[in-house]
Amino acid sequence: MTDLADxxxxxxxxxxxxxxxxxxxxANATLASWLGSTPNTLRGKQIAEMFTIGGRIHFETHFAPLLMMTGHLDGISVELQSADGSRRPVFLSANxxxxxxxxxxxxxxxxxxxRERRAYERALLEQRQGAEDEQARVQSLADTLRRSLLPPSLAVPDGLAASAHYQPSIQDIGGDFYDLFPLSHNxxxxxxxxxxxxGPVAAAVTSLMRYTMRTAAVVDRDPITVLHRLNDVLAQEMGEEKPSFCTVVFGTLTPDEGGFTVQLASGGHPPPLLLERSGEASYLDITGGMAVGLTDRPTFVGASLRLTAGDTMLLYSDGLTEARIGDGIRRFDDDGALRRFATSLAPASAAVLVDEIRELLGGFGSGVEDDTAVLALGVPR
Incomplete structure (x- = not known):
């Protein structure tokens, strides 16, 4: 037998x-062996008889007419059915x-x-399914952890209105946190x-921050003192091997005639915005405070104000101000957009303000690259 014939x-x-x-x-011997037949036996039979029932239907109703119309078929997936009933996946090409x-x-x-291609595809599919299952499991754990780091609800005192929103990062567990809780009866x-x-380290620090501030405020409500104690605890718990720091605004609310007295302190956090009943919006002057955990001798800046009927104070994280907009190079608050946004809404209740911010964040889409938390506290008219 010549090489060509072989x-x-x-x-x-x-x-x-x-x-x-x-x-x-x-038909050649290779095909005949796959079908459990001989070349002579295959001669005179229809091509479609080689396939499973489903393959026959597809070949006669689709593949064969397509072949006659276009003059070729490329890599059609069908199954041969052998004389003993076994099946063999194949790719069929014709002209x-x-x-x-x-x-x-x-x-x-x-x-x-x-067959090997199908086995490879099945293995690949199983691996992909396994990866998707693992990703779903990790995402579920991350979502559960995120929920555990935020208060299940805000403990809003009488005479105050409060609203909050948290938008997690799609990349990993972030470290934004907020809370509103009672310290005494008033x-x-x-x-x-x-x-x-x-990630996990940020989540651990977040949990530590929340419970430390709650505990420290029970002992001494002075906001600057609370931040100093928070700084000490962070240094003791995290140590030099895992340096970490956070920015935070901590404050207290005490009801008075017609509103609330607010005492607060900033540890390197973006300044709160005050939306006044008059329609003005301005930042509180608490610049100069250092982030908590950077040094063992930090400087924190305090401030005080009164919230009266119609006033709303907004606290936020930099996920809002640093969201990418437009061509992706500019940040939302590069040119003071947040203050203009707040001014356009003032005066606004806490609920309306947070709803508008939620809609604003939704409009940024993938431009929101970091966790974002907002907390609005206001006195209803």
Whole structure:
């Protein structure tokens, strides 16, 4: 047998030639062995008889008409059915040989074994499914951890209105946190902060921050003292091996005639915005405070104000101000956009203000790259 004849007869792929109406004229030994038959036995049978029932239907109703229309088929996936009932996935390619008048004369068909390809695809699919399941499990754990780091509800004192929103980062567990809680029968504490970094370490620091400030405020409500104690605890618990720091605003609310007296201190956090009943919006002057955890001798800046009927104070994290907009180079608050946004709403209740910010964040889409937390505290009119 010549090399060419041997290649036809015993090559790695099945080969056959058939009439335009699908009757097999000749088939090689490789194809016959896959079908548990012989080349002579296959001669005179229809091509479609080689396939499973589903394959026959597809070949006769779709593949064969397409072959006659276009003159070729490329890599069609079907299954051969052997004489013993076993199945073999294959890829079928074909083209048409025309006679001198341009009419179809012979169908040339090549059939490639696809078992290893199918096995590879199944393994790949299983690995992909496993990865998706693991990702879903990790996401579920992350969501549970995020929820555990935020208060289940705000303890809003009588005469005050409060609203909050937290939008997590899509990348990892972040470190934004906030709370509003009672300190005594007539005083409440509040805070909003942002831990540097992401992931489990940031989550651990976040949890430490929340409970430390709650505990420290019970002993001494002075906001600057609370931040100093927070700084000491962070240094003791995290140590030099895991340096971490956070920015935070901590304050207290005490009801007075017609509103609330607010005492607060900043540890390197963006200044709160005050939306006044008059329609003005301005930042509180608490610049100069250092982030908590940077040094063992930090400087924190305090301030006080009164919230009266119609006034609302907004605390926020830098996920809002640093959201990318437009071409992705500019940040939302590069040119004072947050103050203009607040001024356009003032006066606004806490609920309305947070709803508008939630809608604003939604408009940024993927431009919001970091966790974002907002907390609004106001006195209803």
């Amino acid at each position: 290649l036809w007869e015993n090559g790695p792929s099945g080969q056959l030639a058939a009439t335009p109406d699908g009757v097999i004229l000749v 048409v040989k025309a006679d001198d008048d341009g009419r179809p004369a012979v169908l040339r068909v090549a059939i490639q074994d696809a 005083t409440s504490g509040f805070f909003l902060g942002d831990v540097c970094g992401k």
